[in-house]
Amino acid sequence: MISYRYHLVSLIAVFLGIALGVVIGTSALNGAVVGDLRSQVSDLKKNDSALAAQNQVLRARSANADVLAQTYGAKIASGSLAKTPVVLLGAPGAPKGMLDTVADQVEAAGGSVASRLQLSKDFSDPRRANDIRSLATSGLHPIGLQLPTTDDAGALAGALLGYVLLGHGQSTDLAQVIAGFGTLNMVKNAGKTPAAGKLLLLVAPGALPKDSDAGRMLLTFTTQLGAPTGGPTVVVGDPAADTAGGLVALVRQDETASKAVSSVDDANSPLGALTVVLTGAETLAGRKGHYGVGADNDGLLPGAGS
Template identity: 30%
Template sequence: MIDFRYHLVSIVAIFLALAVGIVLGTTLLQDPAVRSAQEMTAALTKTKDELRVQIDALEGREAGNDALVTAMTPDLVAGDLTGQRVLLIDAPGANATVRDAAKQVLDQAGAEVSGQVTLTEKFLDPKGKGVIDGLVNQLKPASMVFQPTATSWDRAGALLAASLITNDPAQANTPNPATADVISTFETGGLLSAEGEVDKRATLAVMFAPERPYEGENAEAQAGALASVADGLDAAGKGTVMVGAAATTGLPGEAVTAVRDDSEISKRVSTVDNADMPGGRVVIVLSLREQLSGRAGQYGIGKGASAPMPAVPSATPSPTTQSGS
């Protein structure tokens, strides 16, 4: 008969064997496991260092290219927009730094900035369409007729454009009697703010898209509202360019994308998706110049861009003068 001591010795032996197996297994596997982990860590560290070197090199190249373009910009755009007045429109959430840098390049191109209109979030709120429709009906001239399919923002864009923009050079830089009433009423309604001589009509417009795409269930409607306003400005003047950043182009709720995705608006309104870069700000000027000739295009480096920049007309070579014998 097996007694208790036998059971105890057996159990102890079993646990001892397990302990010895664990110790032996850990000891045998310890060196390979540690070595493998060390090798993987070294490889990852090497890859990280190599990527850091590549990133530093790319950032250095970008900084050098930006410095070169910035230095050359006055010569690249000189005289391109002489005699034109440009209205700046900020969408809610637009980057003020990008807008100020673009304004400087417009000045270098010979344009005169008439002023700045900043749209508010309330302007884009679908719940406020009734307010917009009421103001438009109150302020629009009797001769202004809208298409049956026109949205609230189509109508608001057309009214604002008629007040702020003209395609008649004789009317440029002259007051529109209706402008003060339209702007003050929209300001009182919390739909926009204005600064500068916006009452003296401009011939061109640049709209600055939000720095980040709109989000939520109304995102695409809000981006589409900005596209509608840009289209209205283009129809009333000599051209409009919507500008943004390539990093966000193509995302839902993004205003540049809204223009590019609309097959009709994109025939008329130009876009530049790298306005946050010195080269992109030069392209804004080139796009406005192209607009003056009745053409439009989608430019930049982001999704939906057809080319980095408009085609630059080649200079006509001067005839070679040959002296006769």
Template identity: 30%
Template sequence: MIDFRYHLVSIIAVFLALTVGIVLGTTMLQDPLLDTLRSETAELRGQTEDLRVERDTADRVNAGADQMAEALSADMLEGRLAGLEVVLVLSPGADAETADSLTSRVEQAGGSVAGRVEIAEELLDDDNTDFAGETARQVLADPDSLAGLDPYEKVGAAVGRALAAPEEDTGGAGIDEVDTDEAEEAEGEPDGFDAEAALAAFADGGLLTVDGSPAASADAAVVLAPAAGYSPSGDDRKAANTALAALVSSLHGELGGLVLAGDVPSARGDGLLALARAGEPGFATADLSGRPMGDVVAVLALAEDMDGAGGAYGIGDGVGGFLPDPLPGPREEPGGDDEDDGAAVKASDGPRDAARGEE
């Protein structure tokens, strides 16, 4: 049997050890530990302040860049889309104010917006995939031309053809010299394709919303990506944007020029611009829309794409620069004095070439 004094000595030893630990913790170890914590806290506060200053500086620089873009946009855009009809295509979740701003920039560049086509979220619903593809097949006079395309590529091809202005053999004449009777026949082509009826079929099926008179009118298109924070039905953002990327690519095949515009988040991860750029598209992309400078860049990118040189612009991954370089020059107005010079004049044919001639 263990003696009571043994228990007592053990208890005293335990409490003595605790006492020694407390004394050491509050005297010998306290000051170095507190000094370390104070030092680390001060360092973190300094880093936080540096980041705050950097953020505030970046905000002021961006605000200044937007202000400069507003001030110089008239000179930068003047004549870049002269005489062109542009259709605005809105993805589900696209920002309406950005669409209005892009419309203003197109008009500032000398173009006009014939109408808008809004892609309904129902078009991206898995349950409507076959219906959408079948609608595209039915509205085309030559459905065999869609062979091998997935449903969203079929929709893009059909909608693109319905939007595209008919190609006319003007024999060198300006657009305003083309027979007006031919222009009126554009909506119902000899091959049986009816542009207005095609758009109406998609609208009646709840797949598109059409505003204005975009049928058989578009020389080019501005496609606006979903805004940041938009989540499609089913929350499968990648699947929805993959479908949209296929649609836009096929749409571009039917039109003379196209720019896919979106905000910065759309150029990251599973965003529409990021997925489109991964496929190395033949159309232009711009990822700063929603800001004055970004909308100006989008229109410049479209003007460049009209000459077949579509690039990726903005600040996202895979861009070729912030904006086209050299800038596209003003387009000649249809029926102008120098008809033999072609429809477009590149900026590289201007001051830079003149400078070379002086050397």
């Protein structure tokens, strides 16, 4: 007859066997896993070293390119914007230093800054969209301007400002439109008395939150600047503007916008600043392009392959 003690001893033996199997199996598995992890870490260290070396080479090349641009940029750019009046427009949050650099490059290329304007944060605030709609459809509307069939505030603002800043309409339209946006605290004149130009350089802010209302508004605004109601337009930014919700990235990722305007994503560097005026000249000639060091570009600068 099988006793209770026999059952107890049998159960204990079974559990001890299971525990021993788990320990032995785990030890074997751990050995394999640890070995695999060590191999992966070794590979990652090698890859990291290779990437670090590659990055060092690229930095050196970039530094050399900047030295070249600083030394010969004025000669390379000379005459590329000869006698061309240029409108310099800062998007909300655009860095003043970049606006200054671009202005200097325009003059070095033989052009002139016809207007230098700065858009305020109110301009891209969705709570102020109705103010823009009212302004665009009011008696301020220039004769001859065909507004896009939309209630999108960015598109309406782009049509209105692009029309007057790029020389369309009557001679008095420009001052009236700028004054209208000025009363809304959306546009500030940062230079001499504004005049119309043949080329518009829109200086973008840096990074913007992904899917932000401001980014969407600035995208439709920018697209409309390059539409038939506007004219040749280049979006100018730094590498941060070509990330996430940045304006340069949004333009390049949008099929309509990327065909309407050109862009430069490294205008914070000497080579990028030179690229801005070369891109401006290409855009004036009817050739759109997207240049710099970021994603979705057509090359480092006009004439240089990806």
